[in-house]
Amino acid sequence: MRLPLLAVAAVLALVVAGCSDDSTPPANTGGNQPNSAAAGKDPTCALVPASLVNSVVGSHFADPSEQTNGSVVVCTYTGDHTMIIRIETKSSADAFAAAKTEYAKHNLSTKDLAGFADEAYTSTISAVGVTTNTLVARKGSTEILISSGLSIDQLKQLETKLFTVV
Numbered sequence: 001m002r003l004p005l006l007a008v009a010a011v012l013a014l015v016v017a018g019c020s021d022d023s024t025p026p027a028n029t030g031g032n033q034p035n036s037a038a039a040g041k042d043p044t045c046a047l048v049p050a051s052l053v054n055s056v057v058g059s060h061f062a063d064p065s066e067q068t069n070g071s072v073v074v075c076t077y078t079g080d081h082t083m084i085i086r087i088e089t090k091s092s093a094d095a096f097a098a099a100k101t102e103y104a105k106h107n108l109s110t111k112d113l114a115g116f117a118d119e120a121y122t123s124t125i126s127a128v129g130v131t132t133n134t135l136v137a138r139k140g141s142t143e144i145l146i147s148s149g150l151s152i153d154q155l156k157q158l159e160t161k162l163f164t165v166v
Contacts, residue, residue, distance in 0.1 A: 048085055072086065087143070
């Protein structure tokens with residue numbers, strides 16, 4: 001039963017990935033610039049190997065499969081359950097807001113997460129006893145989305161770590 005919920009999360013991550021426009025440089029948001037964004041490099045899943053993810057959240061994931069689209073990469077991990085990490089290194093406040101509206105278009109609610117990164121929100125999908133949490137945050141020009149059965153607190157811990165390595 002996890003597949004339908006994760007399928008919705010995966011489709012949403014890919015839809016949001018399509019919102020990226022690599023031809024427009026990121027707006028100067030005044031936030032701290034993570035490593036890859038500051039260096040102008042496109043992200044890869046090699047930045048977030050399973051060993052790093054497992055050490056932060058205490059899970060047992062295998063190294064991810066990767067889908068790239070310029071400044072966007074979607075990493076899909078399998079193991080204890082499935083987890084999706086989407087990283088974009090050319091985001092902006094406007095792009096972040098536009099991506100957030102995609103949730104409403106798919107009848108999914110979001111909740112702002114004040115005080116995390118420059119801006120952040122969460123979304124939770126539950127059906128048939130299975131819950132998938134999503135945390136989306138932007139820090140400078142880097143935006144990270146994680147969808148998983150992990151708790152929001154675990155997702156926050158992982159994103160906090162990822163903002164230091166991406």
